[in-house]
Amino acid sequence: MFAKVLNLVFLVFVILLKAPSSWGFSISRTDSYLNAAQKQNLAYDIKWLKLGHYHKSLFGKYESSFRGPLFIDEDGYKSPAKELETDIKMFFSDNNPQINKFPRPLQCQYLARRN
DSSP states (O other), X not given: OHHHHHHHHHHHHHHHXXXXXXXXXXXXXXXXXXXXXXXXXXXXXXXXXXXXXXXXXXXXXXXXXXXXXXXXXXXXXXOHHHHHHHHHHHHSOSOOGGGGGSSSOHHHHTHHHHO
């Protein structure tokens, strides 16, 4: 009986030791997401542009008529690429100090973007 309990305690200890590194997000994983988004040119995908309410101006630049909490990046309303990059960094990095300025977790607040 004691051996079973000891094995269980050891198993829980190993899981807790390994869990943060295997379940969390790393810088390399975030970079791979950024690279994949850039390769696929996702910032100018029609779905992404509709999420941000971006419209093409006469000069060929995208800009949104919305401001404020719709965008995570301060200049996100005038740059879909910068907004996408900031979103990926915020969603997939463990300890970003800017996350604390949002009232809810970003995955909940920006559910469509996360998907």
